[in-house]
Amino acid sequence: MKVPIKWLAEYVSLPDSVTDLTTRLTAIGHMQDHQPETIGDDTVLDLEVRQNRSDCLSILGVAREVSASMDQPLTDPSITTPPLPETTTPSMITIADPLMCYRFEALVIDNVTVAPSPTWLAEKVEHYGMKSINNVVDITNFVMIELGEPLHAFDKVKVADSLTIRAATNGEKFEVLGGKTISLSSSDIVVANDSDILAMGGIIGGKNSGITESTTSIVLEAATYNQAYIRRSSIRHSLRTEASLRHEKFLHPDLAPIALRRAASLLKEVCGGTISAHHDEYVTIATPVHISMSLTRFHELTGITVDTQKALSILQSLGIEASLKNEDIIETSIPYFRTDLLCEEDVIEEVLRIVGYDTIPDTLPRTSPPVEITSPSVILEEKLRDLLVDLGFEEVITEPLVNEEHPKLDPVVLQNSLNSDKTMLRTTLENGLFSALSYQKKTKRTDLSLFEVGKIYFKENDSYTEQKVLAGVVTAKTATYAKVKGIVEALCLKAGRKLDDTIASIIRHDTHTWYFQIMTEKLMQKPAFEITTIKTALPQIVYQDISLSVPKAIPVGPILEKVRNFSPLIVKAALGEYPIALPDERKSVFLKLHYHKAGEQLNIEDVEPIKNGIIAMIETDFQGTLRK
Amino acid sequence: MDLDIVQKLQDLQSQAVAHMTAAKTKNEMVALVAQYTGKNSLLFEAGALLKTALPEQKRVLGQAINTFRTAINAAAENATVGTDDGTNIVRDPIRDDSTLPGERPPIGHLHPTTMVIRKINSFFRYMGYSVYEGPEIESNEFNFEKLNLPKDHPARELADTFYIRDPEVLLRTHTSSVETRAMSTESLPLRIVVPGKVYRNENSNTTNTSMFHQYEGLLVDKGVRMSDLKGTLNRFVRFLYGDDVKTRFRCKYYPQVEPGAGMDIQCSFCGGTGCSVCKYRGWIEVLGCGMVHPNVLNACGIDPTEYSGFAFGMGLDRLVMLTYGINDIRKLYNGELFYEDTV
Numbered sequence: 001m002k003v004p005i006k007w008l009a010e011y012v013s014l015p016d017s018v019t020d021l022t023t024r025l026t027a028i029g030h031m032q033d034h035q036p037e038t039i040g041d042d043t044v045l046d047l048e049v050r051q052n053r054s055d056c057l058s059i060l061g062v063a064r065e066v067s068a069s070m071d072q073p074l075t076d077p078s079i080t081t082p083p084l085p086e087t088t089t090p091s092m093i094t095i096a097d098p099l100m101c102y103r104f105e106a107l108v109i110d111n112v113t114v115a116p117s118p119t120w121l122a123e124k125v126e127h128y129g130m131k132s133i134n135n136v137v138d139i140t141n142f143v144m145i146e147l148g149e150p151l152h153a154f155d156k157v158k159v160a161d162s163l164t165i166r167a168a169t170n171g172e173k174f175e176v177l178g179g180k181t182i183s184l185s186s187s188d189i190v191v192a193n194d195s196d197i198l199a200m201g202g203i204i205g206g207k208n209s210g211i212t213e214s215t216t217s218i219v220l221e222a223a224t225y226n227q228a229y230i231r232r233s234s235i236r237h238s239l240r241t242e243a244s245l246r247h248e249k250f251l252h253p254d255l256a257p258i259a260l261r262r263a264a265s266l267l268k269e270v271c272g273g274t275i276s277a278h279h280d281e282y283v284t285i286a287t288p289v290h291i292s293m294s295l296t297r298f299h300e301l302t303g304i305t306v307d308t309q310k311a312l313s314i315l316q317s318l319g320i321e322a323s324l325k326n327e328d329i330i331e332t333s334i335p336y337f338r339t340d341l342l343c344e345e346d347v348i349e350e351v352l353r354i355v356g357y358d359t360i361p362d363t364l365p366r367t368s369p370p371v372e373i374t375s376p377s378v379i380l381e382e383k384l385r386d387l388l389v390d391l392g393f394e395e396v397i398t399e400p401l402v403n404e405e406h407p408k409l410d411p412v413v414l415q416n417s418l419n420s421d422k423t424m425l426r427t428t429l430e431n432g433l434f435s436a437l438s439y440q441k442k443t444k445r446t447d448l449s450l451f452e453v454g455k456i457y458f459k460e461n462d463s464y465t466e467q468k469v470l471a472g473v474v475t476a477k478t479a480t481y482a483k484v485k486g487i488v489e490a491l492c493l494k495a496g497r498k499l500d501d502t503i504a505s506i507i508r509h510d511t512h513t514w515y516f517q518i519m520t521e522k523l524m525q526k527p528a529f530e531i532t533t534i535k536t537a538l539p540q541i542v543y544q545d546i547s548l549s550v551p552k553a554i555p556v557g558p559i560l561e562k563v564r565n566f567s568p569l570i571v572k573a574a575l576g577e578y579p580i581a582l583p584d585e586r587k588s589v590f591l592k593l594h595y596h597k598a599g600e601q602l603n604i605e606d607v608e609p610i611k612n613g614i615i616a617m618i619e620t621d622f623q624g625t626l627r628k
Numbered sequence: 629m630d631l632d633i634v635q636k637l638q639d640l641q642s643q644a645v646a647h648m649t650a651a652k653t654k655n656e657m658v659a660l661v662a663q664y665t666g667k668n669s670l671l672f673e674a675g676a677l678l679k680t681a682l683p684e685q686k687r688v689l690g691q692a693i694n695t696f697r698t699a700i701n702a703a704a705e706n707a708t709v710g711t712d713d714g715t716n717i718v719r720d721p722i723r724d725d726s727t728l729p730g731e732r733p734p735i736g737h738l739h740p741t742t743m744v745i746r747k748i749n750s751f752f753r754y755m756g757y758s759v760y761e762g763p764e765i766e767s768n769e770f771n772f773e774k775l776n777l778p779k780d781h782p783a784r785e786l787a788d789t790f791y792i793r794d795p796e797v798l799l800r801t802h803t804s805s806v807e808t809r810a811m812s813t814e815s816l817p818l819r820i821v822v823p824g825k826v827y828r829n830e831n832s833n834t835t836n837t838s839m840f841h842q843y844e845g846l847l848v849d850k851g852v853r854m855s856d857l858k859g860t861l862n863r864f865v866r867f868l869y870g871d872d873v874k875t876r877f878r879c880k881y882y883p884q885v886e887p888g889a890g891m892d893i894q895c896s897f898c899g900g901t902g903c904s905v906c907k908y909r910g911w912i913e914v915l916g917c918g919m920v921h922p923n924v925l926n927a928c929g930i931d932p933t934e935y936s937g938f939a940f941g942m943g944l945d946r947l948v949m950l951t952y953g954i955n956d957i958r959k960l961y962n963g964e965l966f967y968e969d970t971v
Contacts, residue, residue, distance in 0.1 A: 026909075029879035031890070035908040050881035051781075228780030301919055301936060302887070303855025340881075345922060349887035352854075353879035357889060360877065362859035367849045369756020370817045378759045382746070385738060392734030396963045397741055399839045400764075400825070401790075412765065414799075415791045418829055422838060425765075425799075436963020443966055449736065450963075457765065464765045464797060 003045040003062050004127035011063035013072045018043055028069050028353045030056060039127050052340035054249035058148030061337065068317035069354055078147060078258045081265040088277040096166035098283040100189050100229055101201060103253040104165050105260055105280040106221040108156060112136060112273035114215050121270065136211045136218060139266045149222055149251060149259035150243035152199060156217035158209040160193050165201055174200065175207045188233045189225060202230045202247035203239050220263060222256035253286050254336035289334040293347040296328050302352055304360055314354045377468060377524060380495055381453050384470055387494050391487060393449040393472060398432030400425050400455065409458035425457035429471035430515055437473050447476040468521045475513040482578060484514040491518060496528040542595040542602045544611060545576060549586045550624040556589060559622055563591060566617065567610045571596045631685060633674050634692045640670055641699050648703040657707060664700055671696055737967040740952045741841055741960060744944060745823040748843055751867045752821045757845065760820035762806030768796050774808040774927040775884040788829040799827035803844035804884060807939055810846065811928035816935060817849035834956045841944040848930065848937030854887060854919055857938035861891050861915060869893055876911055885918025885939055915942045
């Protein structure tokens with residue numbers, strides 16, 4: 001909200017320093033958004049107005065905040081203006097849907113002289129940041145900026161005799177002020193006469209119903225709409241106007257007559273004219289809001305104590321009627337301009353922010369920490385990240401929003417993405433890692449290892465699943481399948497789990513580049529096992545090497561498995577070296593066996609028969625022979 | 629040429645080996661090596677002769693020199709000579725040059741966002757908070773409704789939501805959705821922090837991306853006061869930015885808390901006088917926070933007359949960028965960060 005300081009100063013006395021003012025406003029909830037701007041001899045503040053404070057989209061609202069927080073009296077111009085005439089019957093206004101529009105009030109003013117605005121008026125509107133159009137339009141804008149209620153003036157000739165506030169029909173066309181024609185739908189609110197749409201209610205007027213130099217009679221209206229419709233319509237049609245900005249917040253219906261009265265009085269002063277009719281459709285009367293605030297509750301919630309009289313005077317300075325019900329309870333009546341105050345905590349905040357958040361002391365919670373519920377996967381991921389970093393991997397984080405040409409699973413697709421590169425959630429970390437790899441290769445490093453810990457997302461029987469995964473890419477001259485698999489095994493072991501095909505995959509991209517992916521969530525669901533046993537005496541182990549030759553095509557895994565289970569005395573069957581090619585389409589398999597029997601000292605002679613049995617088994621099952 | 633020197637070398641060898649074997653300190657050994665191989669040594673003399681020797685002599689002499697040198701080296705190598713500080717002698721002048729840089733095993737790097745998350749986690753875990761997680765594909769209920777953000781609430785304008793199935797299924801727009809999940813399912817009292825990815829449907833530039841990171845905290849217990857929130861956050865901010873940091877605690881509206889607050893730190897770039905980094909405010913917003921709104925507690929099945937709580941949230945990416953001097957948020961999440969160790 002732009003606040004010209006000279007205008008603000010008409011309602012409340014300001015400190016000499018602009019910084020003192022903005023610091024105070026920031027402290028009570030209205031942060032300075034951009035640096036103050038100098039326009040002529042005026043300074044214009046820019047305050048961030050949060051979504052709840054429709055009153056602070058007005059100079060008077062900001063003045064009220066200054067008045068309460070700096071303890072200065074407020075001059076409210078709306079109080080001193082003369083009252084409006086009695087309403088006219090029959091009413092020219094029809095509200096077709098009371099859920100769309102809560103109140104619509106209008107004045108017909110005749111014998112108006114449309115002319116350029118006097119300097120004081122044009123300056124005010126311009127310093128705020130709007131264009132000065134003519135005296136009638138400027139007055140409507142002036143009152144909107146001053147009081148926060150958007151007003152609209154129609155040329156009476158274009159309105160004719162009736163105004164209906166209704167939903168547009170689907171496909172109905174409307175030419176907005178400024179030229180473009182838009183196609184409306186039944187969720188747009190329009191103000192229309194019998195033949196034409198004159199305005200999109202609460203958002204923008206029409207091209208053909210506005211005030212011109214030849215206008216002599218006007219219909220001046222102020223209304224209260226259902227904020228949700230205004231918000232959606234203005235977003236849908238990209239019509240973010242000063243009016244929609246205010247109407248999409250919660251404006252109280254009682255504000256409409258106050259704004260209209262103020263405008264009428266200014267019009268009379270600036271443009272002449274006489275009010276010939278006053279119409280007011282106010283269907284559902286807003287219920288007054290009363291909230292009790294307990295001083296005990298104030299203390300319990302904030303940690304500070306406030307003096308009863310101080311609390312009362314703060315609330316009153318904010319325009320809230322407040323009285324003491326008993327020594328603990330303050331009864332309040334919430335004024336029309338504070339539509340944000342709905343519960344006790346809201347009122348507590350009012351007192352607290354004026355007392356000052358800086359008066360709250362630093363304390364720590366008085367209770368003990370509860371039982372720890374940190375997710376095991378958080379701890380696991382920390383361990384795995386550390387292991388990978390120790391192994392020389394660099395961590396990357398890539399965006400899960402992608403456009404995968406060949407998703408690996410049924411992808412989760414976004415309905416409204418603004419970006420054609422981000423149409424769905426990733427089903428693999430592979431693409432992100434490889435794109436990172438291609439960047440990293442620009443460092444001329446030939447050996448690179450990258451990893452990412454993240455999620456993949458997919459659709460499964462109409463439900464959306466996200467699963468935690470860890471993936472890596474290894475590129476190096478010395479990289480082999482076995483080395484990459486070793487890393488994957490080490491990661492699984494770090495998690496206390498054994499590697500199996502359902503939780504990890506290793507894919508070769510080219511001679512020296514490998515990708516691996518571990519489904520960490522599935523990994524955690526596998527039973528944990530004790531990887532390491534700790535012994536207090538040297539293990540009594542007999543070691544034996546067997547050098548075999550088997551046909552090339554026979555995989556080594558099953559051989560090791562079978563040897564391991566060949567005898568209960570065998571506690572470990574490992575590969576002594578990686579297989580090398582032998583003549584006649586054969587390869588070497590060099591076994592290293594560990595024999596152990598609890599409580600007994602084995603000798604090499606004891607295991608010799610087992611060795612012979614193994615060799616015989618290998619011969620039959622794997623066409624293997626002992627190498628000389 | 630007189631080849632007596634060959635015999636002399638042979639004679640000297642056993643004496644030299646005996647001396648070196650008997651050496652007790654590193655200095656003694658260095659002196660012996662110099663004595664038998666240095667400029668005034670027989671070996672040096674023999675080496676000089678080699679230049680003028682006839683081919684046949686060269687062979688014999690060369691062999692003698694080699695034998696002698698090998699014996700000396702072996703003796704030096706095999707000797708277990710203590711040094712003054714008790715460590716063994718440095719024997720090979722090339723291999724064991726202690727000024728050579730070490731051959732380091734390659735050690736990788738964590739992503740800066742991970743490092744910042746870990747640092748903040750360490751503070752809050754010490755303060756008794758658990759690190760909690762929730763889904764990124766979220767429902768309207770937990771992301772909005774239970775957070776006092778009903779349909780058409782003006783604050784929903786802040787969240788340009790990615791919808792998967794409008795309006796029910798979406799990508800979470802803040803980590804606050806995990807708060808409502810925790811409050812709805814976990815038993816009380818509750819102390820959690822939630823680091824995580826969040827999504828907004830907007831086009832990327834140097835300061836905004838459609839995916840970014842937030843850090844959320846929640847404490848629900850009996851008798852929790854706003855002063856507890858302020859005390860906790862002041863301690864946290866000092867932990868993160870140092871003891872000298874100046875903070876400001878001010879009123880700020882967020883739908884899910886009441887009273888609501890914002891915490892700022894004084895801008896370290898201008899010292900509070902105003903500059904482009906702090907948008908000429910002199911202060912930088914670091915946290916949004918407040919007392920959990922009774923509507924939120926009620927929506928999660930917690931009685932606000934019995935329990936109260938506080939919540940806080942912050943964007944992580946700007947903090948990461950300020951910490952590591954990164955000026956484009958996109959670089960954080962497209963694999964374009966290069967890690968280089970400076971030593």
